[in-house]
Amino acid sequence: MTTATSVADRTPVPQLNQRLTAASLPSWAPAGIAVIAIALGCAIGAGFGLASHLQWGLISALLFVVISYAVSARVEGRRQAKDRLATSMVWVAFILAVVPLASLLIYTIQQGAGVVNGDFLQHSMKGVLSAGPGGGIYHALLGTLQQVGIATAIAAPIGLLTAVYLVEYGRGRLAQVVTFFVDVMTGIPSIVAGLFILSVWNLALGFAYSGFSGSLALAILMMPVVVRSTEEMLKLVPNELREASYALGVPRWKTILRIVIPTAIGGITTGVMLAVARITGETAPVMMLVFVSDSINPNPFVGPQMNLPVYIWQQYAQVNNQYGYARAWGAALVLIAFVMGLNLIARGIARWRSPKSGH
Structure with a gap:
């Protein structure tokens, strides 16, 4: 009687572990969802005639968060989907913080790299017309x-x-x-x-x-x-x-x-x-x-x-x-x-x- 009871008590445990670990998104899923979100964001922006690429990026970021939550809730369950939602929002916030800084740095390099040279660093503006070439810093x-x-x-x-x-x-x-x-x-x-x-x-x-x-x-x-x-x-x-x-x-x-x-x-x-x-x-x-x-x-x-x-x-x-x-x-x-x-x-x-x- 004791043996039968112990076997019956242990039977649901492997099934429970299987339910908890079976459903999981692959490691490449966030990157794939990001690609899909960017493609959809660009398509929506172009379809509605939005001229600013910033608007395209914001739409893509919103789609990334929504799609990540929806796919995770469908495959992994709502509990894991909430974790995916928080992680997606953190990544979006990080990108929104880094993109302006990177854009500023890239644009400054594009505009100023052609001017910075030895003469620019070794000369002043004395005797140089403000509306003319030459001079330095x-x-x-x-x-x-x-x-x-x-x-x-x-x-x-x-x-x-x-x-x-x-x-x-x-x-x-x-x-x-x-x-x-x-x-x-x-x-x-x-x-x-x-x-x-x-x-x-x-x-x-x-x-x-x-x-x-x-x-x-x-x-x-x-x-x-x-x-x-x-x-x-x-x-x-x-x-x-x-x-x-x-x-x-x-x-x-x-x-x-x-x-x-x-x-x-x-x-x-x-x-x-x-x-x-x-x-x-x-x-x-x-x-x-x-x-x-x-x-x-x-x-x-x-x-x-x-x-x-x-x-x-x-x-x-x-x-x-x-x-x-x-x-x-x-x-x-x-x-x-x-x-x-x-x-x-x-x-x-x-x-x-x-x-x-x-x-």
Whole structure:
């Protein structure tokens, strides 16, 4: 009797497992559904006379989500279809985020690659007609490097020390006040930072317009980004590392310098580079505090300087000027390459300085 009962109890189990695992879409199904959705989206867009390819893409994305859910519900069941639906929506969101960035990069390369060469990088606009060929961005590139470098030299140490204080020492009302003002400064418009430096540094203290004035405004914009990113990276350092260092009798300042910061150096460097990328494209503070110059000014503390974002605006503002448009796109390509280079350098430093696991 016991044997018969046990056999009867075990009989439905293989059938249940078979029902759960038998119905499944092949691995190539998402790619095939994507091809079908794109074909149908293009056919619908062309059939209804939609001129924008963006509309075709949105229709294809919607069809991909709908078809994926319908096919999965038919073959795999509703439970698995819901998972397919969520996955399809994530892929669509990813593509919608990447396509504009890729399109911008491709279009900038197409428009600016023909202009960027040795002469373009080694010459300024001095003595060059704005409506004629020739000229380059050397003066603007030099100004950008100097202004961003000075701003980074000011903002990075202050931001790092502020983040260390908030994470390691900050307790009570002072830390709350600092955190509040950092949050407020994170969303401050660039024109406000420019007006502040103009009022205090140039008008109240009487300093002349220069690249350094622009660097002060850029440092104000950069500082809260450095503080916030560094603060989050320091919070990710395990407390066990700190406690182990304290147990060995190491003082707090040396623990921070030798243990905490080296452990988080990868994230800190990435945060600084993100802040540098943010200020590299700022235009309003530079126009307000640095002015423009067609000639090379190697001294950021005296006289006006050019900047790549301002140069792009100046060249593109010339109506129906094909040479100005070409120079603007070339400068934009150099600016994008500069920011990408900074990010690659940051990743290299992060890999080099990150703690290595012992064997």
